[in-house]
Amino acid sequence: MDPQQLRTFATVTRLASFSEAARELGYTQSAVSQQIAALEADLGTALLVRRPVGPTVAGRRLLEHAVPLLVRLEAARADVARLAGSPSARLVLGATPLAVGVALGRALGEVRRAYPQVEPVVRVLAQDVLAARVATGEVDLALIDGLAAPSDPLPLPEVGPLTTVAVDERPVAVALPAGHPLAGRAGLALSDLSAARWLDAPDLTPTADRLRAAAGTDGFRPATRYRGTDLHGLLALVATGHGLTLLPEPVVAGAPGVDHAPVAAPRLVHRTELVHGSLPEGPAALLARLLVD
Template structure:
């Protein structure tokens, strides 16, 4: 469908006259008539009836008008979505309840004037490909997995080292501890069904297991956080890891405990990734905000894999 003809139809409907619509569109009245005639031929109906007072919508014209206006609004949204400086800043946060979501909420609070479009992609390969294609402007990712260095055109900076906590039910052997050392976790079953092979967080936990001899099980289907919390609450033999900045809500009857892990404290390193040639002006504001609010980076007594992106 010729969108200029649709735009002309909407202008005539608004003006009530072909001549006034022509003036509003800065085209000739003959051009208006040709566009309307072509649109009527395409639709197979008459859209206007000529009267002494001008052009009045027919019943078909009245039916088509709201759809025509929606088409034009869709065009405006499509153009704005790719116009640098006018479209929202598109950022991948991986999960809605994770640390990156909290970082972006903090940015939005500091810069409410910046429009944001938040997405959630699964793996780092998809995120990097989306950054390089321009589908997104930036992504929060924990690490570059071993043997998978970032492309040369992708920049990165570490913005948060998030301490891990142990989450247990009330009957777990460690439920009463104020904190636990990594050594105390040896021999306990840590259940994390959300670990996906080949992802950067899968590589992180593989290294954590290799470094400290922990038992992390990723068996069974991943039914989401609600099912995980219910299972941990009801199963004394199971615990799970949770980032300090993850915000979850559960029924009080679960009696779940969040226990800091120490000596050393495993931290999950979050980095911001972006394309070095990305011109979106809000990207610079996001980077500056994260640099000003970064805390806990490279703190003493913490552990992270040696393949973490440099700060």
Template sequence: MDLRALKTFEAILRLGSFQKAAEELQYAPSTVTLQIQRLEADLGVSLFVRDGKRMIASEAGRWLYQEATALLKTIGSMRQTISDIDTGDGGAIRFAAIEPIASQMIATIVADFCKLRPQVQLSMEISGSKSIAERVRSGELDFGICASPATNLMLEFEPLIEEKLGVMMRADHPLANQSCISVDDLIGQTILLKEQNCIYRELSEGMLVQTSRNPFSGIEVGSFYVIRQMIKAGFGIGIVPMYDSLGLESTLVIRPFVDIDPVVVIGLVYKDNNIMGRAALLLMNALREVEKTK
């Protein structure tokens, strides 16, 4: 069934005449007549009956008009959606990021993107680097923001920022009077650490075991926010990325290390940007500006 003929048929009934339909569609009257004849031949029924000098819709024609109207609206919506997806104003994005970069650096960028493109269906998850990389590889996520993935996953990695680790503590902690912290200063301290397989946990433990003595007592906490709240309550210290906003309250401080330089490189992880939607590519491009906000 020719969609152009259906559109012509719908216009005839909506406007009330063949002539008005021809004018709206910018067809010659003979073209309108020919399209209706072909549509009737295709369906094997008469869609119009003569009433004096007028042509009115038959029962079959009235039913077809209702169905054609709905169908043409659906097709119009489909065309608009496809156009929006092509320009990045529609479609869906699913990505994940690690903390604290998710809340401290990219949340505002993502919010601005959503305000600019409200028709895009966006899902942003918070997870660990290993999980993010594996899910990008499987196609479950369009892209991720995390530490460099394992080479066997064969993913693209585009560095965005370098995060340095420091020590978070209460402002009244004995170590808070020092401008810098050494690894030996941590001996005997209760240190709050992220969960296993977290890149920050791996880096923290790697530098803490540099001494031959058992340097610390560690407690596993799966959230930087919870670590912050526990330290604020007077329990332990934490090894965290050095974001000023993590220690904004006057009761907390973050001190850098003096004898080591623990750095985590965080970046965009993706499999193939040639198969990603336009909206995802536009969001990735916006996130590339994250370094300027640091």
């Protein structure tokens, strides 16, 4: 299979349009159609239906293979370019919303003093895309946070030869409305809360699937869906009774209108990891050393 044909197929599927895919890729619509036809001929089956545009059963299965393959190809290109290139003067840091904190601010200040010509860029992105952005060179390094067992690595996707280093672990707690009967408990079993009303905020907190896997039970059905990265907005929903959520204990402590109780079972922590590929000497390498130290 030709990688360019796979890329064209993935783009057509994502945009559900041959013409939009042609515009994004810089091809004519005829060239896009020819590439799809050649890929279908190579595999001996139809991959797309045309009206409306969408993948066939075989197309959906191919897409499951194509997307990670394309990421790995871009990751290989970026990795070799980093090793072969001269030291970079840019600094683009990716971070999940809860990973941006005071320690990062101090480290960036030191980098700016060492490299006054550099203007650091911080891009706040979701956990599920950041590792790929590092692998493909869109960001130089990333701080990614999530739920894990103590000392266990985060379950990040396999997107290339990346280095991951733990930089922080905090206890986790269930955020509750002030005055909730469970507030102040010495510890809660996550499984006992499976039937409670939960907030679904995938950019900030563990998903229902992650909670079910951690607790080893069904449940955790979302009562309210929150799409955003504003922590204050999420805590305001907790305070007004729209659902519970799981957050690092220091984040919840002292939030107005919110109480909390630590999670005692299973043993879980909020873990933050530094993720990067090869780093030639420069501002990104200095930032990585500062964050690890």
